Amino acid sequence: MTGLSIGTVAKKSGLAASAIRYYESMGLISRPARRGGKRRYGMDIFDELGLVRLGRSAGFTVVELKTLRAGIDGQNPVAWATLIQRKQAEVEQLIERAVRMKRLLDAVSSCACDDLRTCTLPQRLSDPQFR
Numbered sequence: 001m002t003g004l005s006i007g008t009v010a011k012k013s014g015l016a017a018s019a020i021r022y023y024e025s026m027g028l029i030s031r032p033a034r035r036g037g038k039r040r041y042g043m044d045i046f047d048e049l050g051l052v053r054l055g056r057s058a059g060f061t062v063v064e065l066k067t068l069r070a071g072i073d074g075q076n077p078v079a080w081a082t083l084i085q086r087k088q089a090e091v092e093q094l095i096e097r098a099v100r101m102k103r104l105l106d107a108v109s110s111c112a113c114d115d116l117r118t119c120t121l122p123q124r125l126s127d128p129q130f131r
Helices: 006-013 017-025 045-057 062-072 077-109
Strands: 033-035 038-040
Touching: 006 017, 006 045, 017 045, 045 062, 062 077
Parallel strands: none
Antiparallel strands: 033 038
16 A cells, blocks of 8 residues: 555654544544555645644634635635634733733742731732733
């Protein structure tokens, strides 16, 4: 048989075979040829899986990746650009939240109060920088 088996692709990509089948069912990777009822992949599968992995690393959901895939394939480039802009805004909000969380943790860790009843930290935490 020519082509790579799903087991070989799974081993070489570091993904579970079930993940590869799932990505296929969601339209994130091309459906492979079948021989004798078994999937047989070409070497291009690693490029397709690399794009999925890249998208997942960038925080895209599987549904969002489906939109991205359609944009890459030229089916809907406007939706692709809109999705990228929306994800960038989402990441900016995430960064802002993380910065506020760090400020809060820094404030709490630097508190030297022995008694919470006399601690001024709760008043200091009402500062807008912690919201």
